[in-house]
Structures are given as structure tokens and as C-alpha cells.
Amino acid sequence: MIKLKLGPRTILYPMPAVIIGAEVEGKPNFMTVAWCSIASHKPPAVAMAIKQERYTLKGIRETHCFSVNVPSSDMAKVVDFCGIYSGKDRDKSKLFTIKPGDNPQIPLIDECPVNLECTTIHTLDLKSHCLVIGEITQTHVKQDCMKGKKIDPRCVDPLIYATSSETYHRLGEVVAKAYEVGKVP
Amino acid sequence: MIKLKLGPRTILYPMPAVIIGAEVEGKPNFMTVAWCSIASHKPPAVAMAIKQERYTLKGIRETHCFSVNVPSSDMAKVVDFCGIYSGKDRDKSKLFTIKPGDNPQIPLIDECPVNLECTTIHTLDLKSHCLVIGEITQTHVKQDCMKGKKIDPRCVDPLIYATSSETYHRLGEVVAKAYEVGKVP
Secondary structure, eight states: OOEEEOOSOOOOSOEEOEEEEEEETTEEEEEEESOEEEEETTTTEEEEEEETTOHHHHHHHHHSEEEEEEOBGGGHHHHHHHHHSOTTTSOOTTSSOEEEOSSTTSEEETTSSEEEEEEEEEEEEOSSEEEEEEEEEEEEEEGGGEETTEEOHHHHOBOEEETTTTEEEEEEEEEEETTTTTSOO | OOEEEOOSOOOOSOEEOEEEEEEETTEEEEEEESOEEEEETTTTEEEEEEETTOHHHHHHHHHSEEEEEEOBGGGHHHHHHHHHSOTTTSOOTTSSOEEEOSSTTSEEETTSSEEEEEEEEEEEEOSSEEEEEEEEEEEEEEGGGEETTEEOHHHHOBOEEETTTTEEEEEEEEEEETTTTTSOO
């Protein structure tokens, strides 16, 4: 396969487009991140990279807690808005129906079908970004998206961010069942 | 919106399904991970969570370098195989066409349209998993997937992992253009 070398680039497919919520100076604020994943199973934890100068990071450093909200694809416009503008300049506390988590200092976006409540357990300061590791203390899922004990990903209908092309996508068709299709090589 | 509380769960949508490559005891080995993201822009870096007992982690600890390989959706079977079986028990060095990176100790999967070469710069030991932070030192992209200076995500055709339902998906249709659709709230 003919390949080009692009030099060191932050290229990975797919990326999520999730909204991080935190109280900053006593008011709920929200920012979009694509650099967010799971960090461990025990403790259940997320890892996310946030630019050092971000307003939401200030709130996370103050309160040591935050939410990860998974939006549906019909929320692309507000997700993009929360990625473009800073809470320093725009009041984002009126964009959503906000419900408090089990931890009342964590603002959850009711419109998002999945919300994680997180408490910061580690921060790793890299040059441009702070990697925040948060223990997941509660998971909220839209009842309609539960199929028995499993979550139906087509009901969650998550927004997917594609880097380089800078496009938001929907989740596509099922290709295979994991832990099954590869049992025999 | 009516929601259920599931307790602390490692739920996030979407997740990638990428293959990590590393030399273990002098031989290339590969494992599938879904818990992988970008950690920072400067330095360009990835963060990924690997179970403490994984064979590939042993190689990363020995060599301090690894590859992140983004498979296309037609590779679901081999991706799943690399997630199910350990390199302790199965020789995975013959599953792919392996090309050395600029760092000859990093095995790259030629069949994957995107490959990152990484050098470990931090490890964070959580209980079940080790969070490995790797500086990206080179990016290889299939030439056919370049549209000018941008990468066409439909050509990469990345495999997407949906947790809970445990299904692999393709990337779906474009919903909106990022940094555009949200300019006006």
C-alpha cells in the first residue's frame, strides 16, 4: 500500500464529540471535546485532554468534578457551538436543560442520552493540554435506549468527529459482533 | 427525559477499534484496544489504556515504543481476533504485512490506512489498567485517502466499537461541518 508520511500528527479515527460539563465560578459551563476515552475499568475512569487555557478546565481544577455528556447526532449545532466559543465570552448555562447529578455540583445535560458523573483522581500536565483522569461515579442512560441490560447504540445515535476533514458523522451500520467474528482466525 | 442510573460504568460512544503493535521478546505482536485517544497537541501524543497483564504491554515497557494502527471496516475479523487472543498463546506476527517504521523497532500494519509511530513519554498505573502516553513521532496515511492536504474519512473507513452492545460499526453519513454549523447559536 502506498503511504505518505505526514510527520507527527494527532490523527485517529473515529473520535467522539462529547460535551464536558463543570461549574466555573459557581455557574454551569460546557465545552466540546473529541479527545476523550476510557482510562481504566477498576476504578471505572475516563481520560480526556483539555487545552491548558480552557475556562472549563479552571472549573474542573476548582471543583474536582465534571460530567461527560454523549450527545445525539441531532445536537451537532450546539455541540459545535460549545467547541467554538469559550464560557469566558458566552453564557452556555442556558443552552440545555441542566439536571444536577448525584453529586449536585456536577451539571448533567438532560438532552444527552448518556451522562457520566466523574471525580478527578489524576491530572497530567502535558505542554499544550492537561490530561484529566476522572473516576466515573454514576452513569445515566436514557431509558428508551436500554434493550434489556444492554444499551442500543443506534438509539444513543452518538455524534462522531472525523479529524482532518473536520466533519461530524453518525454511527453507521453494524459490521460484525465483537468477541464472536474473530473467534476463528 | 427518563433516565436509568446504571452505577459507575465505562460507557462512552463512539469508541475506536485500533490495533496496537509492539515488539515483545524480539517479535512483533498486536492487540486490539478501544480505549485510545489523543492526549495532547504539543507534544503530539496518544493516551491508551491497556490491562496490566497484557503481553503487548510487556513489550511496550521493554522497548518504550509502539504503533497505533487504524483498521478499515473490512478488517473486523482480524481486529476481533487480536482482541480475543493473547500473544502469549498465539503468534500474531503472521496476520499482517508488517513494515518497520522510521523507528525500525516499531511494527506497522501495512493493511491499515493510518499508522502512528509512538514513543512512550509517560505511564500512569491505575488499578486494572496502565495508561500509556506516547509521543507521536510519525504518521503514515494511505496515499489514496488524501484529498489535497486533508484525509477523507470515508476512504479510511474506520472500524468503530460500540460498548455494551459489543458491536463493530462503520462510520455513517456526514451530519455537519465542524467549526461552521455552530458559529451562530
